[in-house]
Amino acid sequence: MPRTMFDKIWAAHEVSEGLIYVDLHLVHEVTSPQAFDGLRLADRPVRRPEKTIATADHNVPTDGTPAARLIADQLSRVQVETLERNCEEFGIPLYSLGSERRGIVHVIGPELGITQPGMTIVCGDSHTSTHGAFGSLAFGIGTSEVEHELATQCMVQKRAQTMRIDYEGSLGHGVTPKDLILATIGRLGTGGMVGHAVEYAGPAIEALSMPGRMTICNMTIEGGGRAGMIAPDETTFEWIRGRPGAPEDFDRAVEGWRSLPTEPGAGFDAEIEVDASSLSPMVTWGTNPGMVVEVTDAVPDPESLEDGPVNPETAKRALAYMDLRPGTPITEIPLDRIFIGSCTNSRVEDLREAAEIVEGRKVAGTLRAMVVPGSQQVKAEAEAEGLDEVFRSAGFEWREAGCSMCLGMNPDTLSEGERCASTSNRNFEGRQGRGGRTHLVSPRMAAAAAVEGHFVDIRDWS
Amino acid sequence: MRPVEVIRGKVSVLDRADVDTDQIIPKQFLKRVERTGFGEFLFYDWIRSGEIELEPNPILLTGRNFGCGSSREHAPWALQDFGFEAIVAPSFADIFYGNCTKIGLLPVVLDEQHCRLLAEAGEARIDLDDGTVDCAAGVFPFELETDLKHRLINGLDDIGITLQNAGAIDAYESSGRAAAGPVTTAL
Numbered sequence: 001m002p003r004t005m006f007d008k009i010w011a012a013h014e015v016s017e018g019l020i021y022v023d024l025h026l027v028h029e030v031t032s033p034q035a036f037d038g039l040r041l042a043d044r045p046v047r048r049p050e051k052t053i054a055t056a057d058h059n060v061p062t063d064g065t066p067a068a069r070l071i072a073d074q075l076s077r078v079q080v081e082t083l084e085r086n087c088e089e090f091g092i093p094l095y096s097l098g099s100e101r102r103g104i105v106h107v108i109g110p111e112l113g114i115t116q117p118g119m120t121i122v123c124g125d126s127h128t129s130t131h132g133a134f135g136s137l138a139f140g141i142g143t144s145e146v147e148h149e150l151a152t153q154c155m156v157q158k159r160a161q162t163m164r165i166d167y168e169g170s171l172g173h174g175v176t177p178k179d180l181i182l183a184t185i186g187r188l189g190t191g192g193m194v195g196h197a198v199e200y201a202g203p204a205i206e207a208l209s210m211p212g213r214m215t216i217c218n219m220t221i222e223g224g225g226r227a228g229m230i231a232p233d234e235t236t237f238e239w240i241r242g243r244p245g246a247p248e249d250f251d252r253a254v255e256g257w258r259s260l261p262t263e264p265g266a267g268f269d270a271e272i273e274v275d276a277s278s279l280s281p282m283v284t285w286g287t288n289p290g291m292v293v294e295v296t297d298a299v300p301d302p303e304s305l306e307d308g309p310v311n312p313e314t315a316k317r318a319l320a321y322m323d324l325r326p327g328t329p330i331t332e333i334p335l336d337r338i339f340i341g342s343c344t345n346s347r348v349e350d351l352r353e354a355a356e357i358v359e360g361r362k363v364a365g366t367l368r369a370m371v372v373p374g375s376q377q378v379k380a381e382a383e384a385e386g387l388d389e390v391f392r393s394a395g396f397e398w399r400e401a402g403c404s405m406c407l408g409m410n411p412d413t414l415s416e417g418e419r420c421a422s423t424s425n426r427n428f429e430g431r432q433g434r435g436g437r438t439h440l441v442s443p444r445m446a447a448a449a450a451v452e453g454h455f456v457d458i459r460d461w462s
Numbered sequence: 463m464r465p466v467e468v469i470r471g472k473v474s475v476l477d478r479a480d481v482d483t484d485q486i487i488p489k490q491f492l493k494r495v496e497r498t499g500f501g502e503f504l505f506y507d508w509i510r511s512g513e514i515e516l517e518p519n520p521i522l523l524t525g526r527n528f529g530c531g532s533s534r535e536h537a538p539w540a541l542q543d544f545g546f547e548a549i550v551a552p553s554f555a556d557i558f559y560g561n562c563t564k565i566g567l568l569p570v571v572l573d574e575q576h577c578r579l580l581a582e583a584g585e586a587r588i589d590l591d592d593g594t595v596d597c598a599a600g601v602f603p604f605e606l607e608t609d610l611k612h613r614l615i616n617g618l619d620d621i622g623i624t625l626q627n628a629g630a631i632d633a634y635e636s637s638g639r640a641a642a643g644p645v646t647t648a649l
Binding site: 016021023024031038042051058059073076092116126128141226288311313431 | 478480482484485488489492495497526527532533534535553555556557561564565609620621624625627628630634635639641642646
């Protein structure tokens with residue numbers, strides 16, 4: 001019987017029914033301290049430190065603080081220092097403050113070449129779905145599961161249902177992977193993928209670079225999906241080749257990876273088709289990623305949403321929080337802040353796209369704009385290309401790597417009432433700062449909005 | 463984990479859909495390195511602004527897709543620490559649902575109509591073994607996976623159960639089925 005990629009990876013990792021072996025565990029400072037405490041209390045070691053790696057990303061300052069002990073915020077300092085102590089005690093490699101390899105956990109895995117096709121990957125972070133872009137099976141887990149994984153190198157999992165979303169055609173000019181996934185979530189709703197491992201397929205996906213594929217898989221969780229996946233191909237192999245974690249016998253590894261893609265005729269529990277060429281640049285208007293419209297649209301009337309996935313009552317509250325009135329054209333929404341960064345859109349390619357837009361231009365009026373590279377390596381690479389200068393000359397702040405204003409655990413936050421165009425993944429109430437208002441967009445759309453002070457349709461903006 | 467068998471008492475109602483974990487426990491409270499003490503920060507912004515009021519009853523009744531967003535287990539920790547023993551909703555986000563079951567906070571899925579009736583009744587007895595929510599409006603059945611039910615009723619620790627099976631993990635690792643994979647300590 002023809003098998004899906006999910007079926008193959010699942011079968012290859014099933015130790016016993018419902019117990020799945022994990023090939024790589026990524027650890028960060030926020031969801032791990034209580035797990036290490038649990039191990040100590042039960043006197044349990046980490047079973048496979050060599051399949052585990054840690055970094056500090058969620059609440060690190062992005063101002064260049066060179067060492068954990070120098071973090072100004074006391075609670076953040078304790079948390080990062082705790083991670084350092086735990087990794088030392090349990091023998092886990094760590095890239096903390098001061099390391100050239102530090103960065104957002106979902107950026108550094110692929111960057112180091114340790115995210116590879118066919119692997120199972122877990123991390124105490126919901127955006128672990130990012131790694132599925134390489135044809136791996138990657139799950140976000142909670143702290144109890146982090147502890148379980150550290151102790152057993154396995155996770156207890158019920159088999160997910162499978163979904164395939166087939167994107168025919170190709171993305172139009174100015175339309176990016178971010179728009180593709182936002183449009184998909186807008187159509188299915190934030191609970192539309194619940195219980196499913198989602199495979200993104202079709203010519204529009206095959207044409208994408210690895211960063212683009214990562215953006216799509218990253219936001220699978222915003223549709224409620226358990227995992228996002230894309231079949232590995234030449235683009236995938238070329239990304240991994242030559243990176244520090246790449247297999248020694250690379251050709252042999254590639255041979256194995258070629259057997260992973262879903263076989264023709266394999267069945268999925270749900271199948272959806274999307275015409276990629278019909279998609280437009282997207283902008284969220286509400287307080288979850290499913291509340292999204294095309295940039296040429298207006299803020300919707302909640303009453304008109306009756307038949308869609310967005311609950312009209314939730315939409316009314318969202319509009320009150322966002323201080324928006326139905327009928328307002330998206331391009332007339334004025335902005336206070338711009339954030340280019342996060343595990344969704346902070347790779348060199350994202351920064352190049354944004355830099356191309358702002359080159360030779362200036363950030364509008366009093367607007368404050370910030371670029372936070374996804375990793376210290378991304379930062380170095382961007383600086384080698386002169387992107388930092390492009391951003392700085394335009395009036396952007398150029399920061400050190402971290403999760404930063406995606407979730408505002410560090411000092412980078414929105415103030416009450418501030419409105420931000422953000423390349424991150426969540427526009428939840430208060431996510432970027434209490435009372436802050438977030439609109440999710442692609443890096444190009446964020447960059448153009450920085451220049452104009454409001455959203456513009458990137459397709460006819462020059 | 464404390465065994466869960468019967469939960470009885472009043473129902474607190476939070477009539478909202480798609481409540482995300484950023485609302486349940488805002489990020490500024492995730493910096494603690496302990497597992498306890500999160501209850502006072504539950505729904506911090508909504509409660510402080512007077513937008514909602516919640517009594518720490520044994521049962522919380524809420525809307526569909528509850529717990530969407532981040533994987534932070536701090537969300538179930540906060541709900542449990544606040545006083546809730548069971549959360550009833552028409553649907554839950556996957557990671558949140560799993561996280562609840564790891565700490566003995568019982569997630570109960572009831573359809574929208576039964577949820578409305580439960581809200582009107584205001585009080586219930588949830589029997590995990592029978593798989594029922596018993597209130598003045600009727601007795602509503604709910605589903606829970608058999609293994610999960612067994613683990614919750616007996617208050618069993620997942621790690622303990624898996625380690626009883628350590629031989630199978632050893633066998634898997636030496637079977638050749640396991641891919642060599644990248645070695646993080648050699649990077």
